[in-house]
Amino acid sequence: MSEPVNTxxxxxxxxxxxxxxxxxxxxxxxxxxxxxxxxxxxNKLFFPTFDPLAGTLAAFGTYTVGFVARPIGGIVIGHxxxxxxxxxxxxxxxxxxxxxxxxxxxxxxxxxxxxxxxAALVVLRIAQGFGVGGEWGGAVLMAVEHAPSGKRxxxxxxxxxxxxxxxxxxxxxxxxxxxxPEDQFLSWGWRVPFLLSIVLxxxxxxxxxEFWRRRRSSxxxxxxxxxxxLSSSFFAPSEKRSSSRWGRGSPRTERFTSTRCSRWSTExxxxx
Amino acid sequence: MNRQLILNAVLLGSACGxxxxxxxxxxxxxxxxxxVYLFGASVTALFAYPLFWLLDTGSPPLVRLALIxxxxxxxxxxxxxxxxxxxxxxxxxxxxSGASLGSQLSSVIAGGLSPFIATALLPYGxxxxxxxxxxxxxxxIVAVLMASETRHQEVx
Numbered sequence: 001m002s003e004p005v006n007t008x009x010x011x012x013x014x015x016x017x018x019x020x021x022x023x024x025x026x027x028x029x030x031x032x033x034x035x036x037x038x039x040x041x042x043n044k045l046f047f048p049t050f051d052p053l054a055g056t057l058a059a060f061g062t063y064t065v066g067f068v069a070r071p072i073g074g075i076v077i078g079h080x081x082x083x084x085x086x087x088x089x090x091x092x093x094x095x096x097x098x099x100x101x102x103x104x105x106x107x108x109x110x111x112x113x114x115x116x117x118x119a120a121l122v123v124l125r126i127a128q129g130f131g132v133g134g135e136w137g138g139a140v141l142m143a144v145e146h147a148p149s150g151k152r153x154x155x156x157x158x159x160x161x162x163x164x165x166x167x168x169x170x171x172x173x174x175x176x177x178x179x180x181p182e183d184q185f186l187s188w189g190w191r192v193p194f195l196l197s198i199v200l201x202x203x204x205x206x207x208x209x210e211f212w213r214r215r216r217s218s219x220x221x222x223x224x225x226x227x228x229x230l231s232s233s234f235f236a237p238s239e240k241r242s243s244s245r246w247g248r249g250s251p252r253t254e255r256f257t258s259t260r261c262s263r264w265s266t267e268x269x270x271x272x
Numbered sequence: 273m274n275r276q277l278i279l280n281a282v283l284l285g286s287a288c289g290x291x292x293x294x295x296x297x298x299x300x301x302x303x304x305x306x307x308v309y310l311f312g313a314s315v316t317a318l319f320a321y322p323l324f325w326l327l328d329t330g331s332p333p334l335v336r337l338a339l340i341x342x343x344x345x346x347x348x349x350x351x352x353x354x355x356x357x358x359x360x361x362x363x364x365x366x367x368x369s370g371a372s373l374g375s376q377l378s379s380v381i382a383g384g385l386s387p388f389i390a391t392a393l394l395p396y397g398x399x400x401x402x403x404x405x406x407x408x409x410x411x412x413i414v415a416v417l418m419a420s421e422t423r424h425q426e427v428x
Contacts, residue, residue, distance in 0.1 A: 067384035074372030081368030089368070137372035144359040145367075145427055150301055152427065156355030157297025163351070164286035164293070164343075171283060 012215070016146045017158035019207050020139040023094060024159040026200045027132045027139075028166025029173075030101040031066065033193055034125060036174045038063045041190040045109040046118045058118065062125045069129025077134025081141075087212065090138035091205065097131035098201030100124045105194030274330075281336040285343030292348035300353035304423045306416050309357065312349030313412040319346060320405035324398035350412070360422030382408060 042062070043055035073093070081089040104124050110117045139159040147155035173193045180189040300308040319342055326338035354375070362370035393400040 064384060067380050071373065071376040071380055074376030075369065078369035078372035081372075082366055086368060133372065133376040136375060137368045140355040140371065141359055141368060144356050147356075149424075149427070151298075152356040152360070153300035153305065153353050153423070154294060154298035156359065157294045157352040160293050160297070160351050160355050161290050164289035167286050168283060168290075171279070 012211075012218075013146055013148070013151075013155060015211050015214075017143050017155045019204075019211050020143040020159040021161050021165070022204050022207055023090065023135060023139045024162025025165040025169065026094065026162075026197070026204050027097050027135045028162045029170045029200065030097050030128060030166075030197050031132050032167050032170040033101070033174060033197070034066065034104070034128060035063055036170060037190055037194075040174075040178065041186065042121065044186065045111075045190075046107075046121050048110050062118075062122045065122055066125045066129035066132075069126045070133030073130035073133030073135075074137065076130075078137050081134075081138060086138050086141055089134060090142065090208065093131045093135035093138060094201055094204055094208075096127055097135065098198050100127035100131065101194050101197035105191040105197075274332075277332055277335055278339070281339040282343075284336060285340040288340060288344045289348050289351075292344045293352040296349040296352035297356070299349075300356065301423065304421045305353045305357040305360070306419065306421050308349050308353050309416045310413060312346050312351075313409045313416065315346040315349070316342065316412070317406045317409035320409070321399070321402040323405075324401055328398065357419075357422060360425040360427060361419065364427075 038059040039056070042059040043052070047055040047058040077089045077093055101124075104121065107120055107124070108117055136159075139162070140156060143159050144152050144156040170193070173196065174190075177189040177192055178185055296308055296312070323338050323342060326334045329335070358371040358374055359367055361374075389404060390401060393404055
């Protein structure tokens with residue numbers, strides 16, 4: 001083995017840090033968006049039969065449900081992240097979050113389907129909390145486990161930036177649409193920030209997969225260089241050592257290197 | 273109290289946090305996770321009473337100060353190093369579960385309940401609110417003192 005693969009060169013680790021930060025920013029954008037909308041929109045459109053105060057309380061009740069779902073997401077996703085792989089869980093939680101947020105943007109209101117509107121909102125809010133609770137560990141470990149040992153604090157803090165960044169982004173986007181005339185804002189304006197989430201999630205997934213693709217190809221180049229005598233192919237046998245949390249557990253090597261093959265299915269096995 | 277003023281101050285503090293979080297994360301690489309974390313928890317405790325006092329003045333610059341100082345000097349020194357700290361406390365095979373459970377469970381118990389506890393304490397004045405914040409900060413301080421320094425821990 002020529003060098004430990006996990007300690008990425010500075011360019012790569014910066015890409016990991018940025019990718020993890022974008023992941024958490026998207027999650028928090030979705031999560032905070034709901035909080036803002038709970039105060040301005042959901043009380044009127046989803047719980048209108050109550051008196052105004054009760055409507056607001058019901059809207060915030062669904063907000064609290066999102067909090068309660070967070071540790072459940074942390075437990076379930078954390079378990080499978082340790083057992084199956086962090087990479088697939090990171091992708092899964094981003095998708096859960098994106099789909100749930102997008103679906104909130106499409107929900108029919110109380111005026112259309114009665115109390116089912118509020119019930120559907122609660123279910124989607126639970127999915128949001130589950131997603132954000134599960135994603136945090138994946139994003140943080142992606143940055144921390146790839147960072148050089150003297151810089152784990154610095155690179156690990158990048159996904160943490162997602163909280164203030166997501167708050168700023170969600171407030172800015174929502175405020176922009178809230179400046180519409182009220183009837184337009186309540187009929188369609190409030191939905192746009194939620195629908196936009198799917199765009200962010202797709203961008204986040206593209207960045208993640210692009211990073212993993214680069215990791216794989218650079219890892220196979222390296223494997224090739226170190227095993228020229230074996231005339232190693234793209235499917236270089238460097239995988240033998242691979243068994244870390246990104247593969248199957250070799251310490252400090254091969255975190256992200258998936259030289260096994262480049263198929264999507266393998267992609268989903270761990271970070272590799 | 274002006275709602276917009278509070279919101280703007282929180283946003284301003286968040287913008288500062290975008291830079292403060294990686295700064296304190298990097299500082300924890302030099303000084304260790306525990307001292308930086310303890311600094312944040314201590315600022316939380318020391319600033320608890322002044323925070324509510326400054327908010328009560330209602331003066332815009334003081335209200336901004338009241339919200340930006342804790343976001344930069346209390347939250348960021350804990351939240352920045354937290355990712356590495358929690359990750360380093362657990363072995364590889366249980367790291368995702370361990371770090372997730374710790375952070376997410378505490379976010380519900382401490383974060384999710386705090387608005388209700390604070391509302392319940394409101395009739396007893398700002399001293400009661402400050403005592404609540406100080407008590408939470410002490411829990412953090414004790415937990416950090418009981419944890420070992422992990423800066424040089426192998427994350428293998």
